[in-house]
Amino acid sequence: MADTRVPASYSRQFAVRQPAAAKRPPLSDNFNVNKPHKRPTPWRLRDAVTSRDQKAPSHSQKTLVDAFKQHGMRLCDGARLNAVGKGVHVLGRVPPTVCASVTALYLSQNNMRSLEGIEQFAAVRLLSVGGNLMASDNEVARLNELAQLRNLNLMGNPLCDQPNYRLRVVAMLKKLQVLDNTDITKKEREAAPNVAAQDDALRTMVTQNHFDIHKLQRIAQLIALHKEFYGCVMAGVSTGRFDRVPSPNDVACNVKLMLRLWRYEDTLSEQEQEALRVQMLTIIMRTHAKLAENPKVKAKEYLLKLANGSSPRRQRQDGVSNDIKQRCASWEEAYANVIALQQKTIANLHAVCDKNSKEMVEFLKNLLTMDPRQRNKMRDSDLSKMWMHGQVSANYHRSNKILMQGSNKPKSPTKACCPLRHP
Numbered sequence: 001m002a003d004t005r006v007p008a009s010y011s012r013q014f015a016v017r018q019p020a021a022a023k024r025p026p027l028s029d030n031f032n033v034n035k036p037h038k039r040p041t042p043w044r045l046r047d048a049v050t051s052r053d054q055k056a057p058s059h060s061q062k063t064l065v066d067a068f069k070q071h072g073m074r075l076c077d078g079a080r081l082n083a084v085g086k087g088v089h090v091l092g093r094v095p096p097t098v099c100a101s102v103t104a105l106y107l108s109q110n111n112m113r114s115l116e117g118i119e120q121f122a123a124v125r126l127l128s129v130g131g132n133l134m135a136s137d138n139e140v141a142r143l144n145e146l147a148q149l150r151n152l153n154l155m156g157n158p159l160c161d162q163p164n165y166r167l168r169v170v171a172m173l174k175k176l177q178v179l180d181n182t183d184i185t186k187k188e189r190e191a192a193p194n195v196a197a198q199d200d201a202l203r204t205m206v207t208q209n210h211f212d213i214h215k216l217q218r219i220a221q222l223i224a225l226h227k228e229f230y231g232c233v234m235a236g237v238s239t240g241r242f243d244r245v246p247s248p249n250d251v252a253c254n255v256k257l258m259l260r261l262w263r264y265e266d267t268l269s270e271q272e273q274e275a276l277r278v279q280m281l282t283i284i285m286r287t288h289a290k291l292a293e294n295p296k297v298k299a300k301e302y303l304l305k306l307a308n309g310s311s312p313r314r315q316r317q318d319g320v321s322n323d324i325k326q327r328c329a330s331w332e333e334a335y336a337n338v339i340a341l342q343q344k345t346i347a348n349l350h351a352v353c354d355k356n357s358k359e360m361v362e363f364l365k366n367l368l369t370m371d372p373r374q375r376n377k378m379r380d381s382d383l384s385k386m387w388m389h390g391q392v393s394a395n396y397h398r399s400n401k402i403l404m405q406g407s408n409k410p411k412s413p414t415k416a417c418c419p420l421r422h423p
Contacts, residue, residue, distance in 0.1 A: 062111075063092030076102065084128075085109040091117035108132070108153070119145040130180075131156035135278050140172055151178040162281050163288070163331040164199045167324070171196035187321050195328055202335045206280050209342035211264050216255075216349035223253050223356040227363060234367055248364035255353045288334035 067086040068075060075083050081102045088110040099120045109131040118127075125148045135158035143149055152173065154160055160180075162168075170176065170184055171192035177184060230251050265273065 061089035062087050063090055064088055064094055065092055068098075080104045080106075082106045083110070088112060090114065091120070093117070094120050096120075103148075108156075115139045115142045118142055122146065123148055125149060126151040128153040129157070130154060133157065134159050135162075136274060137162075137168060137172070138274070140169055143173055147175070149173070150176060152176055153180055155180045161285055163203075163284055163334070164195050164328065167192040167195040167328075168199060187324060191324050191328075195324075199331070202332075202339075203277070203280065206284065206335065206338060206342065207277060209339065209346065210276070210280060212259065212346055213342065213349065215259055215262055215264055216346060216353060219253065219255055219258055220349060220352045220356055223353060223360060226251070226253065227356070227360040230360070230364055231367060234364060248361045248368070251364070252357045252361050253353075255350065255357070283338055284331075284334050287337050288331060291330065291334055291337065 064083060067083050067088055071086065075081060075086075076098055078101055081098070081104070084106050085108070088107065089112060091112075094117070099122075101123065102121050103123050104126040105121055105124050106128045108128050110129075112129065112132040113134060115129070115134070119142070121127075122145075124146055127143070127146070127149060130153045134154070137159070140154075140159070143152070152169070154169070159165060166179060167188060169179060170188055230248075268276070
């Protein structure tokens with residue numbers, strides 16, 4: 001099979017390592033096997049641990065109601081609910097008598113990855129969810145259901161490190177006045193829709209390029225596999241078992257057509273697609289961080305500050321606008337670097353696919369012009385190697401044996417004609 005590796009490939013240079021999922025310990029580890037007379041059932045053991053440690057089991061997700069049970073109703077004093085650092089994973093179902101009157105909700109320093117259920121706090125005007133684990137824009141979009149929300153704190157979430165984070169949040173929450181303890185300016189509100197639309201287009205381009213890279217890598221492998229398959233099929237033309245021999249050019253893979261018809265993204269679930277988008281954003285953020293360390297970039301930023309510092313009044317007026325342009329330009333440069341690397345990888349993979357296709361066509365042409373006896377010997381040799389490597393299934397051997405026997409039925413099973421003979 002042809003080698004499909006590409007030097008300095010996009011996938012190798014920007015490998016994203018995700019943390020391994022926490023493994024749940026087996027229940028048998030909690031039991032004392034040396035004392036058979038004490039056999040606590042799993043539910044009794046779980047209840048005993050919960051009552052002793054006054055906390056939820058490690059394998060369950062702690063809700064806001066669990067925090068109330070553990071710390072009491074002192075977490076809520078009417079209009080203010082403070083559950084900072086209580087180990088909450090999900091909001092869960094909250095009694096209406098608690099959430100109806102809450103206008104200030106503090107959920108910072110927890111383990112929340114989602115804001116599902118935030119719509120229960122319809123009267124909230126101030127929401128602080130900093131220091132959590134939220135990494136998707138979809139969680140910010142949930143806040144559109146809070147019509148009274150005016151002050152939002154997201155600092156410390158992975159979401160804050162993503163491209164154009166602040167302007168994207170401003171574009172999604174049009175009624176927001178304060179974000180991360182900083183007032184939203186008129187310049188930011190005017191620039192947010194255009195920046196968010198451009199950023200969405202760039203994210204889509206990066207993700208689609210990633211899909212194309214995956215598909216081309218797979219197509220390059222399939223072409224090499226089809227070469228071996230059609231070599232075995234066309235080697236039997238001399239036996240008269242085929243009425244029409246396909247042209248080698250016709251059996252070659254149409255790479256462009258396959259790329260257009262193969263909807264690889266449709267095979268992924270919503271969770272897998274979201275995880276892939278987060279990985280692509282991680283690549284962009286790493287590239288942005290590397291570019292920021294470049295001395296040329298630092299020198300450019302310093303010169304811009306000197307140019308804008310001639311007049312203090314002018315600096316105050318244009319400072320916010322220049323800061324927005326500078327941040328957007330830095331992210332655009334990071335996108336451009338990643339897209340350029342992806343396009344280079346795609347071009348290299350196209351070259352690999354074309355090379356494999358041409359080799360396949362030439363191989364089949366040479367095979368069809370070969371002497372039939374020599375062709376059969378080469379086919380038997382190739383099939384033997386494939387059989388030794390476990391690449392030919394038992395069904396293929398059975399069907400091939402029937403075809404080779406044809407209409408002439410052997411006199412005895414021991415004299416049956418078989419293309420594969422092994423000691």
